[in-house]
Amino acid sequence: MMPELSHAKVKAEMELYEYDRVVKSVCRMCHGGCGVLVYVKDERVVRIAGDPDCPINRGTLCSKALAAPQLVHHPKRLTHPVKRVGPRGSGKWQRISWDEALDLIAERILTYKEKFGAESIVLGYGTGRENEAVIYRFANTLGTPNVLTAGHFCYGPRIATSLITCGGLPVVDYENRPRCIMVWGNNLVISNADEYKGAAFSEALGAGAKLIVVDPRLTRIASRADLWLQLRPGTDTALALGMANVIVSEGLYDREFVEKYVHGWEAFCERVKEYPPEKVSEITWVPAERIREAARLFATTKPAAIQWGVAIEQQVTCADNNRALLALLGITGNIDVPGGQVIFRPPKIRTVGEFAAHRLLPKEQAEKRLGGDRFRLASNFGVINPKCVWDAILYEKPYPVKMLFFISSNPLLTRANAREVYEALKRVDFMAVSDFFITPTAELADVVLPSATWLEMDYIADYWKRHGYILPRRKVIQVGECRSDHEMLNDLAKRVGLAEHWWDRFEDALDWILEPLGITWQEFKQMDYIRAEVRYRKYRERGFSTPTGKFELYSTLLEKWGYDPLPQYREPPESPYSTPELHAQYPYILISGARIPGLFHSEGRQIPWLRGLHPEPVVEIHPETAKKEGIEEGDWVVIESPRGKVRQRAKLFSGMDPRVVAVQHAWWFPEREEPGMGWDESNVNILTSNAYEDCNPAMGATSVRVLLCRIYPERRPR
Numbered sequence: 001m002m003p004e005l006s007h008a009k010v011k012a013e014m015e016l017y018e019y020d021r022v023v024k025s026v027c028r029m030c031h032g033g034c035g036v037l038v039y040v041k042d043e044r045v046v047r048i049a050g051d052p053d054c055p056i057n058r059g060t061l062c063s064k065a066l067a068a069p070q071l072v073h074h075p076k077r078l079t080h081p082v083k084r085v086g087p088r089g090s091g092k093w094q095r096i097s098w099d100e101a102l103d104l105i106a107e108r109i110l111t112y113k114e115k116f117g118a119e120s121i122v123l124g125y126g127t128g129r130e131n132e133a134v135i136y137r138f139a140n141t142l143g144t145p146n147v148l149t150a151g152h153f154c155y156g157p158r159i160a161t162s163l164i165t166c167g168g169l170p171v172v173d174y175e176n177r178p179r180c181i182m183v184w185g186n187n188l189v190i191s192n193a194d195e196y197k198g199a200a201f202s203e204a205l206g207a208g209a210k211l212i213v214v215d216p217r218l219t220r221i222a223s224r225a226d227l228w229l230q231l232r233p234g235t236d237t238a239l240a241l242g243m244a245n246v247i248v249s250e251g252l253y254d255r256e257f258v259e260k261y262v263h264g265w266e267a268f269c270e271r272v273k274e275y276p277p278e279k280v281s282e283i284t285w286v287p288a289e290r291i292r293e294a295a296r297l298f299a300t301t302k303p304a305a306i307q308w309g310v311a312i313e314q315q316v317t318c319a320d321n322n323r324a325l326l327a328l329l330g331i332t333g334n335i336d337v338p339g340g341q342v343i344f345r346p347p348k349i350r351t352v353g354e355f356a357a358h359r360l361l362p363k364e365q366a367e368k369r370l371g372g373d374r375f376r377l378a379s380n381f382g383v384i385n386p387k388c389v390w391d392a393i394l395y396e397k398p399y400p401v402k403m404l405f406f407i408s409s410n411p412l413l414t415r416a417n418a419r420e421v422y423e424a425l426k427r428v429d430f431m432a433v434s435d436f437f438i439t440p441t442a443e444l445a446d447v448v449l450p451s452a453t454w455l456e457m458d459y460i461a462d463y464w465k466r467h468g469y470i471l472p473r474r475k476v477i478q479v480g481e482c483r484s485d486h487e488m489l490n491d492l493a494k495r496v497g498l499a500e501h502w503w504d505r506f507e508d509a510l511d512w513i514l515e516p517l518g519i520t521w522q523e524f525k526q527m528d529y530i531r532a533e534v535r536y537r538k539y540r541e542r543g544f545s546t547p548t549g550k551f552e553l554y555s556t557l558l559e560k561w562g563y564d565p566l567p568q569y570r571e572p573p574e575s576p577y578s579t580p581e582l583h584a585q586y587p588y589i590l591i592s593g594a595r596i597p598g599l600f601h602s603e604g605r606q607i608p609w610l611r612g613l614h615p616e617p618v619v620e621i622h623p624e625t626a627k628k629e630g631i632e633e634g635d636w637v638v639i640e641s642p643r644g645k646v647r648q649r650a651k652l653f654s655g656m657d658p659r660v661v662a663v664q665h666a667w668w669f670p671e672r673e674e675p676g677m678g679w680d681e682s683n684v685n686i687l688t689s690n691a692y693e694d695c696n697p698a699m700g701a702t703s704v705r706v707l708l709c710r711i712y713p714e715r716r717p718r
Ligand SMILES: Nc1nc2c(c(=O)[nH]1)N[C@H]1C(S)=C(S)[C@@H](COP(=O)(O)OP(=O)(O)OC[C@H]3O[C@@H](n4cnc5c(=O)[nH]c(N)nc54)[C@H](O)[C@@H]3O)O[C@H]1N2
Pocket: 125, 126, 127, 128, 129, 131, 150, 153, 154, 310, 314, 407, 408, 409, 410, 411, 413, 414, 415, 434, 435, 436, 437, 439, 451, 452, 453, 454, 485, 592, 593, 594, 600, 601, 602, 603, 665, 666, 684, 685, 688, 704, 705
């Protein structure tokens, strides 16, 4: 059952094409959130269309959603559990039953817990797939503090820095039409990440918002900007503090907000004095006058918002970048105002934090979190740095990690220093994976479980997001023996003696989440969505939820944890200025991972419609640079860093500084029959560094966006 499908068009199509049914649901081919209509015929999903009634996407969709039927019914999809029979990586599997698979995993969990402590078991997921709450709950109830995510360099930093600065993540209030939008290291018309979908941004722009874009590449958004600041990659903190310098010295800040609601104003003003536009211009390659113009436009056009992205987080200055941008929002009085950046409240349900049951993790176990004494901001939010896990496997330091359980992640392609990741995955005592396919990571596992896609499960969509909406994701079909990660963990938990914290059926968990609203899952399923009441300027009544009750420009928590309480710029660990000798050998600045429409990290390469959009890995090179290096459009190019080399095809692109090279990430070739499926051929993370000293000291973020490389055509021997 579900809400009435009243659209005449839908009804007419049902008759014309003889669909068996149409189910309203919520896409999750990316971080999810778009309302969709799913058309089913003969128990197969045959078509996906945008739901015009959904407030998140209002009928729009992207290529990944349209291709979902090809994912769900892919001939190579894993539809039953398997266990490895040859040596690791041999690609030889044997079909087993769910009971056998879960018993095998449970037996290992109990053995390692007994012998080495629960901390020797690491659970892992990649980017948000709406299974984070169950995975953390499993870890916390089991007693392991080690959940390996992308949180050290993606979204986690935004959450952590916002919580310590202003008590919650402020997101752009597109509905109330910001009059100035500063898009910073983000490309949401392609990435549609987290709370944001490109449609809402485009509408705000269409309504006349001024646009400032901070990006080293001329993106489609940058081409529409009033001001495009083409900065040197990795210099974002300097640029933001340079803008703050202008705003402070020209008195363009919001006096009332600063006087009443800010902690550390004087110290902040002292800090920004160190960043005059001329000096910042030398660091960032952005002309000083442009920095002034951008600062003035942003500070004097109200309301204004910053559409920020992951590019600022995958740098050594990760936490500083986030805090510097928050500071710009704060001092200009754009926090929690209509059309600015708002700390929306969730509907009255049990939150992801409550579900994750962090309070059930014993304190002595939490203290064992890998990297806890090194990356303290991260650790306080349950986040670990991946190298800490690889080191614990390879060197048993500070203690041995014996088991990895990756549930929706492909770390061999997506974590820095892929060769070290490979070593660790090969050497770990036992590894289980839950995925849709045998990926290069899964190929190294002992057991692989077939996960259900979003079309095969019931769930409360978006309840981890900060925009205040929840939507029912409805199970449309069943494929093979696939099960959702939620059901799988609910079952596994009972096999390792954790029944008291879990449920008879997973649907009971959904009821439990919704209970404070006074509705059940079956009732919520009848609805389109629920949105929490939106209230602005909440700080006027209760201050900010920080130790001082104020908006902390000067972070008392960072100070307590031994970090600089104010944002400061640091040169990237590899750069023309910090490592001139290295630069002489590797003369280009490599950036990686700018999102492309059809592929989601390492996903999509086996989906015909999506692979058709992106048949091969592509490196963007400026035409002048290509000429200098003897590279022509379409050549296979070798890209080399001090850690290794990979190959991608050249695309000449003049929308970048000639000193910058942009490499795609997460490439492998599922069509290849050989072991490894080409995981190390074009994988940019062969080139990236994960050395501790190259990471952000507070968050542990690896600098996958900014490193040095050299390039040459493959046909030229070297
Ligand atoms: N060099 C470089 N590296 C990067 C980045 C970059 O910009 N540059 N970006 C980084 C970022 S921001 C992130 S978030 C990470 C992402 O890192 P990951 O999340 O590890 O990347 P994916 O390739 O998406 O791997 C997800 C795997 O889970 C499977 N999967 C998808 N949905 C589900 C599900 O619901 N259940 C289960 N069990 N499996 C599922 C997919 O088939 C896929 O194999 O990559 C990072 N790596």
